[in-house]
Amino acid sequence: MSPEADRPQGRAAALVEVFARLRKDSRVGLMTHIVFGYPTVEASRHLVDIMARSGVDLIEVQLPFSDPTADGPTITHACQKALDRGVRVADGLAFAREVTKKYAVPILFMSYFNVVFNYHEKGEARRGVAAFAKAAAGAGAAGLIIPDLPPEEDQERYPETCREHGLHPIYVTSPNVNDRRLEAIAKAASGFVYATSRTGTTGREVQIAMEELGRFLDRAHRLCKLPVAVGFSISKREQIEALSGKAEMAVVGSHLIQVYEKLGLSALEREIRTLAGRKD
Amino acid sequence: MNGKKAKSGQRPPVPKSPPAGKFWGLEELDGVPLPDERGHFGIYGGRYVPEMLAPALEELTESYFRWRARPEFQRELEKLWETYSCRPTPLYFAENLTRHLGGAKIYLKQEGLGATGAHKINHCLGQALLASKMGKKRLICETGAGQHGLATATVAARFGLPCTVYMGAVDMRRQATNVFWMRQLGATVVSVEEGTRTLKDAVNAAMKDWMWNVAETYFLLGSALGPHPYPAMVRDFQSVVGREVRAQLEKAEGRLPDAVIACVGGGSNSIGIFNEFLAEPQVELVGVEAGGRSLKPGEHAARFEGGRLGVVEGYKSYFLQDDDGQIQKTHSISAGLDYAGIGPQLAWLRDQGRVRFVSASDHEVIAAFQLLARQEGILSALEASHAIAYAMRYAPELPADKIVVVNLSGRGDKDIFILAEALKDPDWKAYCKDYAEGKIR
Ligand SMILES: Cc1ncc(COP(=O)(O)O)c(C=O)c1O
Numbered sequence: 001m002s003p004e005a006d007r008p009q010g011r012a013a014a015l016v017e018v019f020a021r022l023r024k025d026s027r028v029g030l031m032t033h034i035v036f037g038y039p040t041v042e043a044s045r046h047l048v049d050i051m052a053r054s055g056v057d058l059i060e061v062q063l064p065f066s067d068p069t070a071d072g073p074t075i076t077h078a079c080q081k082a083l084d085r086g087v088r089v090a091d092g093l094a095f096a097r098e099v100t101k102k103y104a105v106p107i108l109f110m111s112y113f114n115v116v117f118n119y120h121e122k123g124e125a126r127r128g129v130a131a132f133a134k135a136a137a138g139a140g141a142a143g144l145i146i147p148d149l150p151p152e153e154d155q156e157r158y159p160e161t162c163r164e165h166g167l168h169p170i171y172v173t174s175p176n177v178n179d180r181r182l183e184a185i186a187k188a189a190s191g192f193v194y195a196t197s198r199t200g201t202t203g204r205e206v207q208i209a210m211e212e213l214g215r216f217l218d219r220a221h222r223l224c225k226l227p228v229a230v231g232f233s234i235s236k237r238e239q240i241e242a243l244s245g246k247a248e249m250a251v252v253g254s255h256l257i258q259v260y261e262k263l264g265l266s267a268l269e270r271e272i273r274t275l276a277g278r279k280d
Numbered sequence: 281m282n283g284k285k286a287k288s289g290q291r292p293p294v295p296k297s298p299p300a301g302k303f304w305g306l307e308e309l310d311g312v313p314l315p316d317e318r319g320h321f322g323i324y325g326g327r328y329v330p331e332m333l334a335p336a337l338e339e340l341t342e343s344y345f346r347w348r349a350r351p352e353f354q355r356e357l358e359k360l361w362e363t364y365s366c367r368p369t370p371l372y373f374a375e376n377l378t379r380h381l382g383g384a385k386i387y388l389k390q391e392g393l394g395a396t397g398a399h400k401i402n403h404c405l406g407q408a409l410l411a412s413k414m415g416k417k418r419l420i421c422e423t424g425a426g427q428h429g430l431a432t433a434t435v436a437a438r439f440g441l442p443c444t445v446y447m448g449a450v451d452m453r454r455q456a457t458n459v460f461w462m463r464q465l466g467a468t469v470v471s472v473e474e475g476t477r478t479l480k481d482a483v484n485a486a487m488k489d490w491m492w493n494v495a496e497t498y499f500l501l502g503s504a505l506g507p508h509p510y511p512a513m514v515r516d517f518q519s520v521v522g523r524e525v526r527a528q529l530e531k532a533e534g535r536l537p538d539a540v541i542a543c544v545g546g547g548s549n550s551i552g553i554f555n556e557f558l559a560e561p562q563v564e565l566v567g568v569e570a571g572g573r574s575l576k577p578g579e580h581a582a583r584f585e586g587g588r589l590g591v592v593e594g595y596k597s598y599f600l601q602d603d604d605g606q607i608q609k610t611h612s613i614s615a616g617l618d619y620a621g622i623g624p625q626l627a628w629l630r631d632q633g634r635v636r637f638v639s640a641s642d643h644e645v646i647a648a649f650q651l652l653a654r655q656e657g658i659l660s661a662l663e664a665s666h667a668i669a670y671a672m673r674y675a676p677e678l679p680a681d682k683i684v685v686v687n688l689s690g691r692g693d694k695d696i697f698i699l700a701e702a703l704k705d706p707d708w709k710a711y712c713k714d715y716a717e718g719k720i721r
Contacts, residue, residue, distance in 0.1 A: 066475060066606040067592055069487050070330045076474055089604045113328055113591045118605030147330045148594070152318060155591075174332035176494065181334060199332045200492040 011142040012166045015106045015191050018057050019227040019248055028243045029057035030276050031229055033110070033253035036061050036095060037087030038078035044095060046265060047256075052103035054272040057249065058229075060145065063092045063111040070112075070147040070172070072203030074254040089115060090122070093139045100140025108170060109136050110145040117155070129156040133165040143168030143191050151184040159188040170194050175216040182223040192227040192249065195220050197234065203254030206233050210242060217246045237274050250275075303354045304516035305555045309634070314625060319508020319595075322631065325624035327507040329594045333487070336494045341509040343414045348516065353413070357517075360405045364438065365395040367402075367520065371528035371685070376655040384538065384678035386671055389525055389553060392661060392691030399521060399549045399689045400431035400502060406517030408435035411498035418493065419443045421500040422486040424451055424479030424545070425616035425663065426458025427690055428502030433467035441498075443467040446485040448478040451615050458694055476609050479619045483593050503546025504623040507594030511547075511624050518552025525685055526556050533683060539564040539674070542687035543666035544637070545581075545616050547623030549689035554635060564636065566674070567626060568666040570612035571639035577602075581610040582639040583622045584630065592620070597627045613642040613698060614662035616690075640669035646702050648672055649692065661690030662698065 022029045034047045044061075051059050064079035064087060071079070096107055119132035136144060144167055149158060151171060162169040168191025173182060176199055185193060195217060197208045213230070220228050230243055231251030240250040252275055260268045307314055312322065319325045319341075327337055347353045361367035370393065374386045391399035411419060419436045420443070423429030429445040436443030445462055449471045452459050462469050475481040483506070490499045504514040522540075529537055540557055542550035544567040557563040572580030580586070583598040590599040592607060600608045600620040612618040629635040640648070645662060648669035652658050660668060667686045675684050692699070700708035714720050 067480060067484055069484055069593065070491075072488070073474075080475060083606060114599075114601070114605040114607075117591050118588070118601065118603075148328045148591070150327065150329065150331060150334060153326050153328055172331055174330070176335050177331050178335065181331065185331075196332060199494050201488045 010166050011100065011106050011137075011140055012168055012191070014104070015058070015142040015168060018106060019192065022057065022248055026244075027277075028240050028247065029229075029249040030240065031058035031060055031231075031249055031251045032056045032256055032272060032275075033060040033062060033251065035075060035078035035082055035257065036063055036092040037082030037085060038064070038257070039081060040085070041087070041091065041095065045099070047260070047268070048099045048103070050265070050269045051272060052099075052105050054269060055276045055278055056105060056272065059105055059107045060110050060251065060253070061092065061096060061107050063089055063109055063115055065112040065115050068112060070201060072201040072254060074203040074257050078257055089119060093135050096136070096139035096141055106142035107140070108143040108145055108168075109141050110147075113146050113149045113155070116144070116146060129158050129161050133161050133167055137165040137167050141167060143170045145170045145172065145194060147172040151188040159190075163190065168192070172196065173220060174199055175212060179219065179223060182220060186224040186226070189224060189226060192229050193220055193224045194251070195228050195230050195247070196232045197230050198232055200232070202232055204233065205235060208233055208239065214246050237277060240275065240277070304348060305512065305519045305551070306558050309558055309632075315508065315512055319512065321511070321625045321628035324595070324597050324627045325508060325511055326596050327594060328591050328596065329487075329507050330491065332491055332494065333507070336490065337507055337509070339414075344410060344509050344513050347410055347413050353409070357406055357409055360409065361402065361520065365401045365405065366393050368524040368528065369393050369521075371525055371532070373532065374656050377652065378675070380651070380655050381672060381675045383676035383680065384682035384684045385680070386675055387529065387532075387537070387683065387685045388656075388658070388688045389521060389685060391521060391549065391687060391689045392664065396427065396431045396434050397691045397693060398427040398431065398661060399518065399552060399687075400428045401434070402520060402552065403502075403514045403517035403548060404428070404431040404435045404500065407498070407500045407513070408439045408441070411441065411500070412439050414498065416498035417441065417496045419498050419500050420446070420486050420489050421502055422446045422479065422482035423502060424448070424482065424618060425614065426451065426455035426462065426694065427616055427661075429462050429467070429469070430458050430465075432500050432502070433462040433465035436467060437465045444489065445469045446472050446482040446489070448472045448476070448482050450477040451479065451482070454698060455615055455694060456697070478610070479615070480593065480607060480621070487593070503548040504551045504625065505546040505593070505595055505597070505621060511595065514548050515551045515555060515625060518548050519555040521549070521552040521687065522554060522556030525553060529683070529685065535683070536560055536563050537685040538562070538678070538682040539566060539684045540687070541566045541568060541667045541671050541674070541684060543568045543617060543663050543689060544622060544626065545570075545619055545663060546621070547626045549687050551623060551625055553685070553687040554629075558629070558634060565629075565634060566670060567635050567637045568670045569637060569639040570614060570617035570666060571641040571644070572611040572613070573642055575639070578609045579611050580639065581612045581618050581620070583620070584637045585639055587620075587622075595621075595624050597624045598622050613645055613702065614666065614695075616661070616663040617666065638670055640666045642702075644669040644672075646699070649699065658688070659692035660688050661692050662695045664689040665692075
């Protein structure tokens, strides 16, 4: 394989550039999250539009799954509602194709492994990782976040297949994980590593133990040699600033759904701009 | 179909006694490990969980394999099984039923006579003992019918551990008596309002609790499924059922059974009774799934009738799911079989042609319940009545010198509301109404 073939191209390359730019600006980036189709597909359009215009660095588009084991009540409920309205995986892919044409900000798909494992093109019998990776890359995604696929479950060469299609396989790791597991992730991952700030599911506001988190992030950097994004219980600009020098990116998910549910779209826009550190 | 079935008329050889001290499930079949070191049964099983649960599952695996090998652990568990529950449970020759059906001899393995009324107590005692050895401070579990929750609440009380039971809101309504008993036993029962509000959602909720409390809490999973090591561990603790059947039938008939039939929810009672006979190809093994109202999607829980390969709740197996991989609604008259997935070892055994799967409809199940009650005076759980329903179909096809063993995984007391409703019993309805209105003192 030539060195060029190894180098990420297209959207995957754009994701690498995002982190290069953050390093240059010594700024902690912001990845915001939506549940595709919640509350409606039209709302998802508005949300991505706001996020792209507010200077968010990455957008995580969650394809709803019926049994989201890593998610707390806010996101679980959102997934359920989207599914109840009949949202399909193909709709999420079409949506991504649409928004990645419109905006430069890289998007990543987040879902659970069963969605990937069962994906197939209309009229094709073959299901699985390669079919999904091809479709996701075709839709302009820069990577996949699949929290229930650990590195040792080598399903259809998942990380290699992602890379062959120009996608970063993003792995989620947690503070209670030992070095051996982080090393396994280091072997499989590219783009960045998604570190949860704590154990537990998404979407509960708890005090993050910063010192402990700092030690874990050091470990993750040392062993994975990739940028690290921190998610779970992040809802304030100060928290993001506190990650400076410790992590490259902050991830905000459930909090934005809650703001949107309680206060609506324009409040959400203000919130995202605050989180992104925009003063204008 | 089981291609390895013995030719009819030929007597199976008298079985060897099980190897002394062998306490757990078969670990290899035809050179295939059951499971491999990472929990795979062929392509099935594994450990598909968020990373934060990996340390807990690694700790559990290591502890389990260490403790189970110790004779003192085995002795302690055997003593609990014998003195706290009821082991061995009887293997009963159902003479009336046999005569009535007119075919193979039917034996019933009476797991319903154990503590809490179902086989679930076997793996609950095993896991609670393990949890206490591991120094865990709290038990959590999921439950469908409430039988596993009841057994977990029971052992939690016995071991002095606080216990939280997750139960789908729909199941809490249809198994209200078990909810009452669990609370009497000191457990906190949490109503799960997400998704279909049944067993799968209770599994998710328990897993989420575990993510929050992973260091101190023991997740006492209720069937032979989920991430490694649960499928192997639950099977091991249930394998006592099959071990006893072999010895009991050897005593009664001097031979192995020709067929063993068990109902299959997640797979704990079935793999528990099958395990002993996996390496005896002349013994036919039949799993009975919940055929529900019909085999249309959403109306049953027969994974092998409409399911597809998937990866859900930590393991790879067959799941009832739509084209996108979203888990489908299931239905069964028995809450304990009302689940979209099936244990990974059973999926593998089906591929090998070693276990044959059939389904029984809600209607057949009610008829089976009634027949067993009238013929033998045994009230069987609706789950177990699925196995009886298939035995009613199958035994008459076999000659009288054949022997069929049915795993009667539970007793029927818990199902009084469902049965009374299904049988449209007017007196029971009137009683409930009067009772609710305070007319009965
Ligand atoms: C009496 C009884 N039998 C069978 C089952 C089904 O579970 P499994 O397939 O794990 O034995 C249950 C589950 O609650 C049960 O209560």
